[in-house]
Amino acid sequence: MDVRDLWKNTYEWKGGVMSFKLSQRSLDKLEGVDERLQAIVKTAIHHTKVDFGCICGRRSLEEQRMLVKKGASKTLKSKHLDGLAVDLMAYVGSRASWELNLYDDIADAVAQAARDVGVGVCWGAAWATPYQAYPMDIRDWKGTMENAMNAYIDLRRSQNRRPFMDGPHFELIT
Numbered sequence: 001m002d003v004r005d006l007w008k009n010t011y012e013w014k015g016g017v018m019s020f021k022l023s024q025r026s027l028d029k030l031e032g033v034d035e036r037l038q039a040i041v042k043t044a045i046h047h048t049k050v051d052f053g054c055i056c057g058r059r060s061l062e063e064q065r066m067l068v069k070k071g072a073s074k075t076l077k078s079k080h081l082d083g084l085a086v087d088l089m090a091y092v093g094s095r096a097s098w099e100l101n102l103y104d105d106i107a108d109a110v111a112q113a114a115r116d117v118g119v120g121v122c123w124g125a126a127w128a129t130p131y132q133a134y135p136m137d138i139r140d141w142k143g144t145m146e147n148a149m150n151a152y153i154d155l156r157r158s159q160n161r162r163p164f165m166d167g168p169h170f171e172l173i174t
Contacts (some may be wrong), residue, residue: 012171014041019046019094020040020046020052021045022045023053023166026041026054026055027054029056029086030042030054030056030068030086031057032057032083033057033058034082034172035060036117037085037086037119037121037143037171039119040110041054041086041088041110041113043113043117044110047061047108047112048100049105050090050102050105050106051092052090053091055088056080056086057080057083057086058081058082058143059078059081060145061076061081063123064081064139065126067108071100074164081126083143085172086169087151087168088168089168090101090102090106093104096168099123100165100167103144103167103168104144104149105110105145107126107145107148107167108144108145109169110123111145112143114139115139117130120135120137121139121171121172121173122134122136122171123149123167123169123172123174124170125152125166126138126149126151126152128155129155130151135171148149
């Protein structure tokens, strides 16, 4: 059996090169999300080295209140409420992963997709840097998103503040 047959439900083959494909569940989670952000996510899946899916798009105020109460979110003013943010989950095979190094690879793909689409995006592990205040547009970063994340961490430490890391989170800059 050809290895492509084993992967056909998860991956899309283009000219002999494997690329990932968003699941129907991810596409459903994108419903209600701003069309520009949807376009970025749908483009990023073709740039990524790491498979990912959308686990959260637009949220109701009640969902947001519940997340804040559980400590899973810090604000009732989330951009998710207006469909201006998504949370993306990394997958290694069929296993979901929270390993931060996977998210900077996903962020590299989102940054390229944001450049392709021409829309500003801020990443939840590089909210700002010494060179650009919040919201930092990841399209403008000259380097990897790992380097952007490290610059954010260094900035927060220089301010004697703890960095707030939300690697799965991406939001439109409006």
